[in-house]
Amino acid sequence: xxxxxxxxxxxxxxxxxxxxxxxxxxxxxxxxxxxxxxxxxxxxxxxxxxxxxxxxxxxxxxxxxxxxxxxxxxxxxxxxxxxxxxxxxxxxxxxxxxxxxxxxxxxxxxxxxxxxxxxxxxxxxxxxxxxxxxxxxxxxxxxxxxxxxxxxxxxxxxxxxxxxxxxxxxxxxxxxxxxxxxxxxxxxxxxxxxxxxxxxxxxxxxxxx
Amino acid sequence: xxxxxxxxxxxxxxxxxxxxxxxxxxxxxxxxxxxxxxxxxxxxxxxxxxxxxxxxxxxxxxxxxxxxxxxxxxxxxxxxxxxxxxxxxxxxxxxxxxxxxxxxxxxxxxxxxxxxxxxxxxxxxxxxxxxxxxxxxxxxxxxxxxxxxxxxxxxxxxxxxxxxxxxxxxxxxxxxxxxxxxxxxxxxxxxxxxxxxxxxxxxxxxxxx
DNA sequence: TCCTAAACGCTAACCGTTAGTGCTACGGTC
DNA sequence: GACCGTAGCACTAACGGTTAGCGTTTAGGA
Numbered sequence: 001x002x003x004x005x006x007x008x009x010x011x012x013x014x015x016x017x018x019x020x021x022x023x024x025x026x027x028x029x030x031x032x033x034x035x036x037x038x039x040x041x042x043x044x045x046x047x048x049x050x051x052x053x054x055x056x057x058x059x060x061x062x063x064x065x066x067x068x069x070x071x072x073x074x075x076x077x078x079x080x081x082x083x084x085x086x087x088x089x090x091x092x093x094x095x096x097x098x099x100x101x102x103x104x105x106x107x108x109x110x111x112x113x114x115x116x117x118x119x120x121x122x123x124x125x126x127x128x129x130x131x132x133x134x135x136x137x138x139x140x141x142x143x144x145x146x147x148x149x150x151x152x153x154x155x156x157x158x159x160x161x162x163x164x165x166x167x168x169x170x171x172x173x174x175x176x177x178x179x180x181x182x183x184x185x186x187x188x189x190x191x192x193x194x195x196x197x198x199x200x201x202x203x204x205x206x207x208x209x
Numbered sequence: 210x211x212x213x214x215x216x217x218x219x220x221x222x223x224x225x226x227x228x229x230x231x232x233x234x235x236x237x238x239x240x241x242x243x244x245x246x247x248x249x250x251x252x253x254x255x256x257x258x259x260x261x262x263x264x265x266x267x268x269x270x271x272x273x274x275x276x277x278x279x280x281x282x283x284x285x286x287x288x289x290x291x292x293x294x295x296x297x298x299x300x301x302x303x304x305x306x307x308x309x310x311x312x313x314x315x316x317x318x319x320x321x322x323x324x325x326x327x328x329x330x331x332x333x334x335x336x337x338x339x340x341x342x343x344x345x346x347x348x349x350x351x352x353x354x355x356x357x358x359x360x361x362x363x364x365x366x367x368x369x370x371x372x373x374x375x376x377x378x379x380x381x382x383x384x385x386x387x388x389x390x391x392x393x394x395x396x397x398x399x400x401x402x403x404x405x406x407x408x409x410x411x412x413x414x415x416x417x418x
Numbered sequence: 419t420c421c422t423a424a425a426c427g428c429t430a431a432c433c434g435t436t437a438g439t440g441c442t443a444c445g446g447t448c
Numbered sequence: 449g450a451c452c453g454t455a456g457c458a459c460t461a462a463c464g465g466t467t468a469g470c471g472t473t474t475a476g477g478a
Contacts, residue, residue, distance in 0.1 A: 008475055012425070037465060047427045049467080058465065124337065125330055149373065149383045153390055156369045164361055174358045177398065181362055184397040185390035217444055221456065246434060256458045258436080267434065 016054045019044045023061040028108055032062070032116045059122035062113065070130040072097065073158075074137040086141065087154075087186050091179040094162050098171050127159040134158060142191060150189035157182045225263045228253045232270040237317055241271070241325045268331035271322065279339040281306065282367075283346040295350065296363075296395050300388040303371050307380050336368040343367060351400060359398035366391045 022044040026035045037058055041048045055061050076093035077086065101110050113119045135147040135155035144151070161178040168174035231253040235244045246267055250257045264270050285302035286295065310319050322328045344356040344364035353360070370387040377383035 006476075008424070011475090015425085036463090048465095049428080050426055052466065053425075121330075121334055125333065128333065149377055149386050150390070152373055152376075153369070153387050156373060157366060157390075157394075160362070160365045160369065164358065164365060167361075168358055177358050178362050181359070181366075181394035181398050184393040185366075188393040189386065189390050217455070220444090224456080245432085257434090258459080259457050261435065262456075 015046060015050070019046060019051055019054055020061060020064045024109070027062065027112060032112055032119060057122075059119055062109070062119060063122065063126060069097070069126070070133050073130055073134045077134070077137040077141050086138065087179065087183045090158050091161075091175070091182075094158065094165070094179075095172065095175060097162060098165055098175065101166070102171065124163065127163060128156075131155040131159045144191070148191070150186075150191070153189065154182065154186050157185060224255060224259070228255060228260055228263055229270060229273045233318070236271065236321060241321055241328060266331075268328055271318070271328060272331065272335060278306070278335070279342050282339055282343045286343070286346040286350050295347065295399075296388065296392045299367050300370075300384070300391075303367065303374070303388075304381065304384060306371060307374055307384060310375070311380065333372065336372060337365075340364040340368045353400075357400075359395075359400070362398065363391065363395050366394060 019040065023035075023040045026040055026043060037048060037051065040061065041051045044051070055064070072093060073090075076089050080086075080089040100106065113123060132147075132152070132155070135152040138151045138155060139145075139147040142151070147155075161175060161182060164178055165171045165175040228249065232244075232249045235249055235252060246257060246260065249270070250260045253260070264273070281302060282299075285298050289295075289298040309315065322332060341356075341361070341364070344361040347360045347364060348354075348356040351360070356364075370384060370391060373387055374380040374384040
């Protein structure tokens with residue numbers, strides 16, 4: 001019951017990988033909607049229940065490899081060069097993600113995702129989940145114990161930037177424009193320099209400017 | 210085949226209303242997840258197929274009355290007082306929506322929504338859909354033929370504000386903070402006055418109470 | 419060696435949703 | 449008032465994703 005080290009882990013990982021590979025292959029061959037869970041399970045030579053013990057849903061079969069998405073976002077904050085400001089670091093990472101998805105060998109996969117409403121929905125809710133991790137990373141970067149509203153907001157805006165840029169005709173130009181807006185939003189909210197903008201919070205009085 | 214005026218329409222509306230009422234009652238009595246579509250249909254004395262001819266999904270049964278949500282957002286733009294700036298008008302409307310959801314007789318409904326992941330997801334994707342209408346309304350307000358990236362971004366940020374404020378411990382204070390950020394984002398992006406960077410309007414433009 | 423537990427399998431269902439089909443009643447027209 | 453097109457609704461049956469219940473194998477540790 002200590003560490004499940006060794007062969008068992010490898011077998012499990014192999015099964016998982018076989019399922020994911022099979023699923024992706026079938027989806028690309030016949031289309032996402034035309035392939036059923038039972039098809040994937042049969043082709044991967046596992047039971048349906050086994051498939052669902054590795055993946056929470058049919059959509060998760062597609063976004064398996066993109067779990068590192070979250071990692072990349074948080075690392076863009078934590079592992080950036082010492083004096084690089086926060087927002088440019090995020091912008092750089094989003095740009096890299098955009099390019100990774102747009103070109104590369106991943107093109108047919110993203111065509112498939114764009115072609116299925118269920119997958120698009122899933123990706124969006126995935127991004128929103130990741131925004132919460134990003135908010136935590138930003139808060140930690142600022143030395144805050146817990147994410148503030150401003151952290152959560154900037155995190156949400158950042159994943160919006162990804163989502164909006166991906167839908168734009170010219171993603172990279174759109175990203176520039178959106179991040180100018182994100183930067184401006186951050187400038188009025190960041191705790192270290194916000195003192196000149198507002199000095200009160202928590203009490204009833206609210207005001208702008 | 211002209212206008213289906215009269216009794217038929219009324220009967221249809223009555224059936225729809227009966228289904229919605231029954232569904233809401235059962236959901237509140239037993240919990241959303243504990244009530245099946247077949248239960249609702251039986252209790253409303255209609256066939257399952259009839260239910261689905263009135264409502265696109267189970268979640269839509271809950272958000273039936275909130276179709277005006279989209280209308281309210283776009284009208285906050287189109288029907289605002291002549292010289293009121295865009296962002297404060299949006300802020301005012303979001304505040305009204307927050308209050309409408311938080312207090313009022315709607316409290317148990319929102320408790321139910323918050324208690325069901327499926328419903329929370331549905332609400333979020335609904336808001337994202339509404340963001341696109343809002344973007345169109347903003348574009349029209351500026352005399353643009355089609356929504357630009359900036360319009361879409363501000364629209365998205367606006368519905369984010371609603372979503373983030375609703376999750377916050379103190380929604381109204383959070384909304385103030387978020388809208389300060391939205392305002393800043395808009396200032397650097399708005400096409401007509403992008404040059405005069407910041408114009409603070411300090412006097413009490415927002416109504417409280 | 420034996421014991422525990424994880425991984426896997428099978429069956430059988432549950433649940434939301436849809437297709438196919440047909441009946442009924444309403445509304446407009448002659 | 450009789451006629452007809454069509455909208456609303458019902459019923460059966462299924463599809464596809466997902467899960468529960470329960471049994472079987474197999475690896476790892478005692």
